[in-house]
Amino acid sequence: MATENPSKKLRVDGPLIGTHSGHFHADEALAVSMLRLLPTYSSSPLVRTRDPAVLSTCHTVVDVGGEYDDAKRRYDHHQREFTTVFPGHDTKLSSAGLVYMHFGKEIIATVTGLPSGPDLDILYEKIYTDFIEAFDANDNGVSVITPKDLTAANLTKKFEDRGFSIASVVNRYNYTQSATPNAAKSKEDQQDEEDARFQKASSFVGEQFVIEATDRANAWLPARNAVAKAFSERLQYDAQGRILVLPDSMPWADHLYNLEKETPRPDGVAPQVLYVLFPESTEPDSKWRIRSVSKENSGFENRKDLPNPWKGVRDEELDKVSGIPGCVFVHAAGFIGGNKTFDGALAMAQKAVEF
Structure with a gap:
């Protein structure tokens, strides 16, 4: 002692x-x-x-x-x-x-x-x-x-x-x-x-x-390469590159912010990613999450919330409000949501970027 x-x-x-x-x-x-x-x-x-x-x-x-x-x-x-x-x-x-x-x-x-x-x-x-x-x-x-x-x-x-x-x-x-x-x-x-x-x-x-x-x-550290690969492939999900799809849940925010600053941006591509998609687990039938990207160094403020009509709505009611099948939830704060499938989560993101 x-x-x-x-x-x-x-x-x-x-x-x-x-x-x-x-x-x-x-x-x-x-x-x-x-x-x-x-x-x-x-x-x-x-x-x-x-x-x-x-x-x-x-x-x-x-x-x-x-x-x-x-x-x-x-x-x-x-x-x-x-x-x-x-x-x-x-x-x-x-x-x-x-x-x-x-x-x-x-x-x-x-x-x-x-x-x-x-x-x-x-x-x-x-x-x-x-x-x-x-x-x-x-x-x-x-x-x-x-x-x-x-x-x-x-x-x-x-x-x-x-x-x-x-x-x-x-x-x-x-x-x-x-x-x-x-x-x-x-x-x-x-x-x-x-x-x-x-x-x-x-x-x-x-x-x-x-x-x-x-x-x-x-x-x-290991997430850096995975996020970089997803960033390079983002245009296949949205022509303006506003949606990032990750193969797994991982620490992505820091890497995304850096990639946006460091990577030359072609004409017609948005300056920032708005939504990130990732599976809840590694199981083949895993549900998928959609996450609004936070503004850098701004805590809980997002670049773009999920649509207001979706906030706090769940399951079949969310299917009706969004027009997308398989919805699970959208948080009342609009920063995260979920769908039963990848296609459903992607449809949510694609609709949300234009909302």
Whole structure:
């Protein structure tokens, strides 16, 4: 268990990791958990302290100490002069970003088994963009959209989402207290309890990272070729290329957005795909889904909803409203629907693009 007691910290099985004691945050929780995914640190103990003498005995220190020096394995970002960012990004790094920048490729390779090469490079950038950068921004007080811009646009939140983020989950572990009042405990016992709460938080964010990395490696990366093939064949389903047909359910959105930007567009072809079709399962008689393509980086807003008269309607009633047999449903929000057959789903898409 992590402790500030120097006599305990010397009992090491791996290189000693140090971070600060007291209130903890998502960035150092993630930094520690990522390090421990590497063989070098897999059995490393952790010391949580602000004592420079104790930190000086650590092999690797994150988020404390006022020093960033990769050669010395020091990864703090609180110095006034610190301005380091991940290549190609503008967000100042936190301890999570620093650890990821220096160890990320090795960590991803360890977790996923990917060898060095283009796929690993792609995943390294993708995971920073979609996962790590938010930790850096949160710890450095950077909002997705600045409050002054929201005010200038006269926009207000529809609901409060402060408790919904990974950072808010980590923060809750700071306040998970035992039944025994602190006044009745020794300082060492209090520190042990705080360290145990940090370990739970670190395990939680580490698990999220592993899920992110493995899903990207096992599903997102392999989908690139399948989506590219479907994109090249889209004109057989719609002369303007507004319908994409996939052979299976897979992560397609990122790849589609990139293909639309990168691929030369012939005259008469629409600039964007509006609907994506895919089977619900790999069974030969699988039902098919039709999905509206979301506007890039816009959450739940679609490029083109499924037709309003279809929304919230099911089965035979939807057959009548749409004029297409075999309909199963269209969601009330208009972003997804289903049909019993591929031909039926394609007919829904072909009618919807002209609606």
